[in-house]
Amino acid sequence: MLWNTVEQIPADPSVNGLVRINGLLTLELPYLEVSSVTMGPEPARGELFNVTVSIKNLEFAWYFVGLDFRLSYDPDLITPVAAYEGPFMPYWSSQQPGSLGTFWVSYFESDGSYGPHVLVGNMIYPNGTGRWNPPFPEGNGTVAIITFRVEYQSFGEPDLNCTLEIIEQTWVGLDSPVDQNIVDIPYDDPVNGVYTITTHWPGRAIDVYTQYPAPFGGQGFNQPSDMFWPQKEVILYANVTYNYWPVQQKDVAFEIRDPSGELWAVLVARTDENGVATTSFRIPWPCENPEDLFGVWTVTATVDVACEVVNDTLQFHFDYLVEIFKVTTDKFEYNHCEDVEITIEYGSHAQQTYSLLLYVVIKDELGVPIGIAFVETTIGGAQFCSYKNGTAVVRIHIDKFAFAGIATIHVTAYNKLPSQGGFAYCPTYGDGWPIGAEIPTIAIQPY
Incomplete structure (x- = not known):
């Protein structure tokens, strides 16, 4: 209300106002x-x-x-x-x-x-x-x-x-x-x-590992090694120590078993001035069904140090360095002068890195090579007991000279070409491996 010295002054109805206060947001300190x-x-x-x-x-x-x-x-x-x-x-x-x-x-x-x-x-x-x-x-x-x-x-x-x-x-x-x-x-x-x-007195200890550099050789108690492939030599080392100091001139026993538990070898080697015993073997490759030995092999090493036996266990995968799991095409029937899109699914148990060369060859019904393609990459990075998988895609053109009929697709993995000293990592896909797989085919039409 408004007043003068005598009486109230008439006024219009009041109008509410709005006061806005803007706060300053301070930046957080780094x-x-x-x-x-x-x-x-x-x-x-x-x-x-x-x-x-x-x-x-x-x-x-x-x-x-x-x-x-x-x-x-x-x-x-x-x-x-x-x-x-x-x-x-x-x-x-x-x-x-x-x-x-x-x-x-x-x-x-x-x-x-x-x-x-x-x-x-x-x-x-x-x-x-x-x-x-x-x-x-x-x-x-x-x-x-x-x-x-x-x-x-x-x-x-x-x-x-x-x-x-x-x-x-x-x-x-x-x-x-x-x-x-x-x-x-x-x-x-x-x-x-x-x-x-930190420090610690561990007492008696043995560590069995392979020739691969740490950590891929299984260095450390009960650690797995990187994989091995057919006929590759497995070199075993056993480091024997007492409170980290090497124990010399001790006989270490190595027991080697396949994935089914069958015993293949028991070997002995003596530790050197560094406390390391060394022996080796190659995994058998029988005349019949050698892939039956694929899987996880186990090595147990023991040694007697001052009347107390200590042990360590090492495991590794035995497999082809590369496995080709599946080969597919974008369709089955092709006319001449069309492109065939081929997808290759593959994997490896390898933890270390290796070169990979995937070659794809199409042979027509009369066995004539009508196209070839390749993918150059690497494999590796797998975790123990797991495949590291990859996929590759190539395209091959069907030339006019190709005979019409059922053509076959041949996919094989190499480290490099044979002329450069390379070798095949695995059989051609479908040529007896993997079990149940057949060599992929396409139908080249008379058009």
């Missing part, structure tokens, strides 16, 4: 995170390991272009030997049109006011005119990979550790993508890492 590493409990003195330093929680609106930091460590336990640029900054540089790449620098500072530490600097270069173009970095990613060497480990003492600590850091960005004045970016507290060196 921070650095250092990975933690544990070495041991086996002897690790002199071994190398990597520590990563990663950017976390970076918002694009900081218009980030670079940073530096100092990472401290305990020089009594570890020593830095190398530092490498992580993928984060090069990736964002590659996304910015015209960027001249990245600047990277690292130093190992052994003394000074900060004590022993690693100094790292990383920046995205602008374009040739001195300007940065969007998109600007955001998210998470590794900016540095630092390699350390283990300097101290003492068995019988408690586990030792030290903090991998970010002791100083600077983040820089732009005040805006238009003005592009360099400004400091505020940041959150880092997540520091911890290095730990």
Whole structure:
């Protein structure tokens, strides 16, 4: 109501108003995170390991272009030997049109006011005119990979550790993508890492493995080896130790059984000055149905160390290095001058990488090769007891000279051509293998 000094003043009906208060949303602060590493409990003195330093929680609106930091460590336990640029900054540089790449620098500072530490600097270069173009970095990613060497480990003492600590850091960005004045970016507290060196007295131990490099040879207790194929030699090693120290001149027994459990060999070899016993055998390849031996073979190794027997078990797959599971065409009937699309499904138990050459040949009804195609690739990456599968597609043209009738498709896997010293990994698909498969056919029409 409104009044003057005498009476109430007439007024129109009131109208409600609206007050809007806009809150300022502050950007979340980025921070650095250092990975933690544990070495041991086996002897690790002199071994190398990597520590990563990663950017976390970076918002694009900081218009980030670079940073530096100092990472401290305990020089009594570890020593830095190398530092490498992580993928984060090069990736964002590659996304910015015209960027001249990245600047990277690292130093190992052994003394000074900060004590022993690693100094790292990383920046995205602008374009040739001195300007940065969007998109600007955001998210998470590794900016540095630092390699350390283990300097101290003492068995019988408690586990030792030290903090991998970010002791100083600077983040820089732009005040805006238009003005592009360099400004400091505020940041959150880092997540520091911890290095730990452990020890353990395992006592008597034996580890049986094959000739493949670690980890593919089954190195480690009860670990499987990569696969073997027909008539490939299996070399067996047994490392005998007591509290990690080699036990010499001990006779190790090796028992070898096929997938059905049938015993094929019991062998003995003596450990050398390094505590390693070595023997070998080739898997039998009988005259009848040799593929019946395909599957998981088992090797058991035992040794008596001071009147106590210890053992280890190793398994591996025995199979063709490549198995062709299925061959299909896009249709059955073809006219002359048409293309045949052939799909090949294959797989391998191989964990290591090998070259693969798939050759496809079409022979017409009178046995004339009328077309050939190949696929060059690799196999590998399988997990134990599982196939790593692949698919390949080729097209072969049916020339006019091909005889009409039922043509056959012959698909075989090689490592390389015979003229280059290559060999077949497996039989031609459908030529007796796999069981139940037949050589694929198509019908070439008289058109």
